[in-house]
Amino acid sequence: MHDTADRAPASGYMGSGNRLVAAANGVDFAYRDCGTGERPLILLQHFRGNLDNWDPSLVDALAVGRQVVTFDNAGVGGSTGTTPSTVRQMALDAIAFLDAMDLRRVDLLGFSLGSFVAQEIALVRPDAVRRMVLAASAPQGAAGMHGWASDVIDAVGAPEPDPDGYLRVFYASSPESRTAGQASLGRMFARTSDRDQATTWRTRTAQYDAVCAWGIPDHALLERLGGIQAPVFVANGDSDPMILPRYSYLLAGLIPHARMAIYPDAAHGFLFQHHARFAADVAAFLDDASWT
Amino acid sequence: MHDTADRAPASGYMGSGNRLVAAANGVDFAYRDCGTGERPLILLQHFRGNLDNWDPSLVDALAVGRQVVTFDNAGVGGSTGTTPSTVRQMALDAIAFLDAMDLRRVDLLGFSLGSFVAQEIALVRPDAVRRMVLAASAPQGAAGMHGWASDVIDAVGAPEPDPDGYLRVFYASSPESRTAGQASLGRMFARTSDRDQATTWRTRTAQYDAVCAWGIPDHALLERLGGIQAPVFVANGDSDPMILPRYSYLLAGLIPHARMAIYPDAAHGFLFQHHARFAADVAAFLDDASWT
Numbered sequence: 001m002h003d004t005a006d007r008a009p010a011s012g013y014m015g016s017g018n019r020l021v022a023a024a025n026g027v028d029f030a031y032r033d034c035g036t037g038e039r040p041l042i043l044l045q046h047f048r049g050n051l052d053n054w055d056p057s058l059v060d061a062l063a064v065g066r067q068v069v070t071f072d073n074a075g076v077g078g079s080t081g082t083t084p085s086t087v088r089q090m091a092l093d094a095i096a097f098l099d100a101m102d103l104r105r106v107d108l109l110g111f112s113l114g115s116f117v118a119q120e121i122a123l124v125r126p127d128a129v130r131r132m133v134l135a136a137s138a139p140q141g142a143a144g145m146h147g148w149a150s151d152v153i154d155a156v157g158a159p160e161p162d163p164d165g166y167l168r169v170f171y172a173s174s175p176e177s178r179t180a181g182q183a184s185l186g187r188m189f190a191r192t193s194d195r196d197q198a199t200t201w202r203t204r205t206a207q208y209d210a211v212c213a214w215g216i217p218d219h220a221l222l223e224r225l226g227g228i229q230a231p232v233f234v235a236n237g238d239s240d241p242m243i244l245p246r247y248s249y250l251l252a253g254l255i256p257h258a259r260m261a262i263y264p265d266a267a268h269g270f271l272f273q274h275h276a277r278f279a280a281d282v283a284a285f286l287d288d289a290s291w292t
Numbered sequence: 293m294h295d296t297a298d299r300a301p302a303s304g305y306m307g308s309g310n311r312l313v314a315a316a317n318g319v320d321f322a323y324r325d326c327g328t329g330e331r332p333l334i335l336l337q338h339f340r341g342n343l344d345n346w347d348p349s350l351v352d353a354l355a356v357g358r359q360v361v362t363f364d365n366a367g368v369g370g371s372t373g374t375t376p377s378t379v380r381q382m383a384l385d386a387i388a389f390l391d392a393m394d395l396r397r398v399d400l401l402g403f404s405l406g407s408f409v410a411q412e413i414a415l416v417r418p419d420a421v422r423r424m425v426l427a428a429s430a431p432q433g434a435a436g437m438h439g440w441a442s443d444v445i446d447a448v449g450a451p452e453p454d455p456d457g458y459l460r461v462f463y464a465s466s467p468e469s470r471t472a473g474q475a476s477l478g479r480m481f482a483r484t485s486d487r488d489q490a491t492t493w494r495t496r497t498a499q500y501d502a503v504c505a506w507g508i509p510d511h512a513l514l515e516r517l518g519g520i521q522a523p524v525f526v527a528n529g530d531s532d533p534m535i536l537p538r539y540s541y542l543l544a545g546l547i548p549h550a551r552m553a554i555y556p557d558a559a560h561g562f563l564f565q566h567h568a569r570f571a572a573d574v575a576a577f578l579d580d581a582s583w584t
Contacts, residue, residue, distance in 0.1 A: 142545075143518060144548075219511075219512070219514070219515040220511070220512070222511070222514070223511045226435060246544060246545050246550070247545065248545075249541040249542070249544040249545035249550075249552065250541070250542065250545025250546065251545075252538065252541040252545075253434075253538050253539065253540075253541035253542025253543075253544075253545050253546075254542065254545075256436075258538070258541075260541065
């Protein structure tokens with residue numbers, strides 16, 4: 001056993017420092033940056049998540065030959081400002097971050113709530129989005145997802161974050177999936193210094209308001225997806241109890257240029273469980289020269 | 293080589309005779325019947341197809357432990373009456389056939405135009421449908437499918453049926469898929485006696501009118517699918533140029549209790565090309581006791 005002080009500096013996402021950038025909307029955004037490449041990939045985080053809740057193995061796999069940027073949206077974790085209670089405002093805040101970073105055209109990877117924000121960015125400022133990955137996502141207005149199932153919000157919405165509840169929602173019930181979940185959590189908590197600030201109860205309630213509003217059934221709103229012209233890769237776990245795979249079907253059916261993958265024996269955290277395969281699928285999608 | 297007269301009588305679909313049943317709507321419906329079982333499966337045929345256009349290998353695989361009934365809808369092939377130019381009327385005619393056969397509750401397998409009719413039956417008379425398979429299908433009103441692509445209707449819509457055009461639409465461009473297509477056509481034409489009557493130009497134009505009307509873009513109509521309470525299995529080939537796989541995604545996303553499979557290196561005729569695998573998937577779906 002070595003003492004922490006004896007270790008070589010961590011590389012990749014584990015070793016990427018917390019940075020701040022001041023945006024025109026008055027928010028100082030916390031972010032991390034790793035990898036290099038000509039087409040930056042910006043990650044948009046899930047409900048209650050901060051910079052530490054991206055599995056370093058996934059970020060490192062995505063960052064092969066590519067710049068990957070994670071950030072806390074307004075009011076979340078180490079960013080200043082107030083967490084808004086609408087996806088639209090979250091998208092406008094994210095656009096302010098992109099502007100502050102001078103990122104004019106990017107690839108987006110939105111995960112869960114972050115995928116709602118990604119859709120909104122693609123609709124509000126289409127020129128900013130080259131291609132987009134929607135992980136564990138759903139269209140605004142789809143029937144049957146209003147507020148999530150009660151056991152799901154109970155598991156991940158309690159005042160104090162509950163690792164067991166997280167595992168029940170993010171991983172399938174098989175031993176293999178639960179073991180993968182424990183391993184992913186271990187990687188997230190392996191970073192002992194320079195961690196991000198925890199997200200607050202204020203962030204939790206505002207984000208859940210936004211999630212509930214997104215899920216108000218409104219069939220007419222599904223038609224918005226026809227306005228997304230960027231190529232999109234839709235992905236989910238086959239057993240996600242939070243955002244059912246049927247909403248991935250719906251996205252892939254309504255977005256004009258979409259492809260889709262459903263990952264086996266996996267739930268909301270399929271992208272952490274299957275990080276190598278998912279990162280390879282994302283790279284194949286982002287680098288596919290046959291997609292215009 | 294044996295002369296035809298020396299052969300043993302064909303068994304299975306090849307050996308099933310053409311029958312007629314008189315329905316209350318005044319139509320004498322032509323049908324064939326094979327297999328036995330407690331839950332009859334009724335097949336609904338594609339654009340311009342008659343009883344001979346069901347691949348016997350598929351029907352025989354479906355008929356293991358199951359009664360399978362194929363029929364010509366009103367005005368088609370050996371049935372009397374007039375082919376209507378709306379999917380709704382085709383569904384009402386099909387219901388008249390079910391009533392004439394005293395089939396009060398059935399499983400449906402609709403293929404292409406037949407899958408539109410199947411959806412309509414499930415909406416007009418939900419009690420008649422236990423479970424439903426939608427092969428190479430699309431929802432009424434989905435954007436982007438109005439009248440099919442011009443090369444598709446040119447290939448299958450000419451006054452004289454064109455085997456090469458059929459192969460281009462029903463099979464993918466790979467040698468494997470085209471070879472499977474030739475084999476399937478060979479099985480369809482192996483029946484030399486008691487063949488069905490060819491479909492007419494009148495049937496072609498009326499059916500194409502119905503297809504075009506089904507494809508008039510109308511986002512609001514997509515919501516109809518929420519009314520289908522029967523479990524549904526949605527399936528297509530990954531390269532179908534006639535009804536794109538994205539419409540299968542849309543069906544599976546909008547029908548409340550749906551599962552989906554996309555078959556590799558296959559087009560509109562995926563169910564003939566992959567007849568053994570598809571029949572196994574259909575049987576697993578129809579016999580799955582965990583689906584209520």
